[in-house]
Amino acid sequence: MAAVCQVTGAVPGFGHAISHSHRRTKRRFDPNVQKKTYYVPSLGRNIKLNVSAKGIKVIDARGIEAVVRDMQARGVKL
Secondary structure: OOOOOOOOOOOOEEEEEEOOOOOEEEEEEOOOEEEEEEEEOOOOEEEEEEEEHHHHHHHHHHOHHHHHHHHHHHOOOO
């Protein structure tokens, strides 16, 4: 599963892991992406979304209908 949130668009960040001796190696900071199923009354069916923890909070605050409407306006296929 790709580490990309379908709601917020969060993608992995990149940086360095720094050891005690201060040697640096590349590392990746993945967003906390979960696969969630939501029922959307306007579509009359369930949809599966890959959403980050922040994306879940956005859905809770704005409602699934508003979030789905914005996603469809962006051209995301559901």
